[in-house]
Amino acid sequence: MMEYTTLRNSELRVSRLCMGGCPMGGYGWGDVQEKELIEAIHTALDKGINFFDTADTYGLGQSELTLAKGLGNRRKDVVIETKFGVRFSNSGTVYDNSPAYIREALEGSLKRLNTDYIDIYVIHYRDHSTPMEEVVDTLKTLQSEGKIRYFGLSNLHSSDFAEVLPFKGDFVCCQDEYSLANRSNEEALLTLDKELMATPLTWGSLGQGILTGKYDKSCVFDSKDRRSRDIYVNFHGDKLLKNLEIVEAMKPIAQAHNVSIAAVAIRFILDYLKDSVVLVGAKRPAQISGNLESMGWHLSEEELSILNNISKIQ
Numbered sequence: 001m002m003e004y005t006t007l008r009n010s011e012l013r014v015s016r017l018c019m020g021g022c023p024m025g026g027y028g029w030g031d032v033q034e035k036e037l038i039e040a041i042h043t044a045l046d047k048g049i050n051f052f053d054t055a056d057t058y059g060l061g062q063s064e065l066t067l068a069k070g071l072g073n074r075r076k077d078v079v080i081e082t083k084f085g086v087r088f089s090n091s092g093t094v095y096d097n098s099p100a101y102i103r104e105a106l107e108g109s110l111k112r113l114n115t116d117y118i119d120i121y122v123i124h125y126r127d128h129s130t131p132m133e134e135v136v137d138t139l140k141t142l143q144s145e146g147k148i149r150y151f152g153l154s155n156l157h158s159s160d161f162a163e164v165l166p167f168k169g170d171f172v173c174c175q176d177e178y179s180l181a182n183r184s185n186e187e188a189l190l191t192l193d194k195e196l197m198a199t200p201l202t203w204g205s206l207g208q209g210i211l212t213g214k215y216d217k218s219c220v221f222d223s224k225d226r227r228s229r230d231i232y233v234n235f236h237g238d239k240l241l242k243n244l245e246i247v248e249a250m251k252p253i254a255q256a257h258n259v260s261i262a263a264v265a266i267r268f269i270l271d272y273l274k275d276s277v278v279l280v281g282a283k284r285p286a287q288i289s290g291n292l293e294s295m296g297w298h299l300s301e302e303e304l305s306i307l308n309n310i311s312k313i314q
């Protein structure tokens with residue numbers, strides 16, 4: 001049974017499980033097949049997922065194209081969130097929140113998504129040069145033109161709070177990395193939830209896959225898979241060993257509820273951050289089904305406490 005919530009400052013009623021679109025970019029996630037991605041989108045739709053996250057940067061637009069193809073004429077039934085703020089050029093990657101670039105990026109996303117409006121347009125990263133007021137004014141103008149319905153934030157940390165808190169009530173959500181493998185942004189998400197009134201959205205909710213129980217300490221990724229790189233800390237060194245300890249703690253809980261280990265990782269977030277929406281990337285229908293096992297039940301106080309203790313930052 002799907003669970004839904006209404007995003008703050010909006011009328012958007014969304015599933016608490018959002019399909020993450022990073023693997024749809026087809027880049028850096030190992031073996032990813034378009035046919036399986038489209039089938040995964042259809043499974044998500046059929047099971048009541050009505051919230052889809054993507055970005056113009058995922059596969060340099062490929063994720064938005066695949067999402068549009070998968071949604072087809074069901075686009076009007078869903079909430080699409082896409083992001084702007086990262087600009088690629090021959091001289092490298094820059095963060096750009098300037099009004100001119102926001103408009104340029106939006107036109108590209110609208111075209112690729114084959115739609116005339118974006119439900120939630122998200123600042124992917126702050127550029128720390130365009131004043132927040134100018135960014136918000138631009139987004140409000142786009143809203144009044146009907147090109148976007150709402151706007152949101154991502155990857156915001158305590159050093160950014162002073163500039164965003166005056167805009168309480170303007171943003172519907174804020175997403176950041178959060179999982180049993182990485183709780184470092186917990187306080188930031190809770191502060192923004194309370195002070196900015198932005199619904200917390202979590203990315204990397206499965207620790208990029210380590211919290212599904214299918215990897216062990218000898219896991220090795222192809223050099224084309226982003227997780228082969230050291231910056232994907234969840235799969236390397238002591239952090240990998242710690243994550244495998246967390247997986248061991250999840251196993252009996254998964255067994256007791258007759259659900260996948262991934263479902264326990266997702267349920268922890270849903271129960272611990274009570275107003276949150278969990279973003280999960282998936283490459284094929286079976287992964288969507290495994291993640292859907294997180295719906296319609298709760299962790300007991302004792303189970304929450306076990307998971308809280310083993311994952312909390314020391």
Ligand SMILES: NC(=O)c1ccc[n+]([C@@H]2O[C@H](COP(=O)([O-])OP(=O)(O)OC[C@H]3O[C@@H](n4cnc5c(N)ncnc54)[C@H](OP(=O)(O)O)[C@@H]3O)[C@@H](O)[C@H]2O)c1
Pocket residue numbers: 019020021022023029030053054124154155175176202203204205206207208209210212214260262279280281282283286287288289290291
């Ligand atoms: N705002 C931002 O800056 C930002 C950054 C990152 C992500 N995001 C968003 O958040 C979404 C989620 O994060 P993420 O995709 O990076 O990581 P994630 O959701 O933690 O992990 C996704 C990966 O886990 C594996 N998986 C998923 N479900 C599974 C299941 N039931 N059983 C076994 N394996 C499963 C798949 O990879 P394998 O099968 O290859 O293991 C999948 O690609 C993204 O897709 C994107 O939409 C936003």
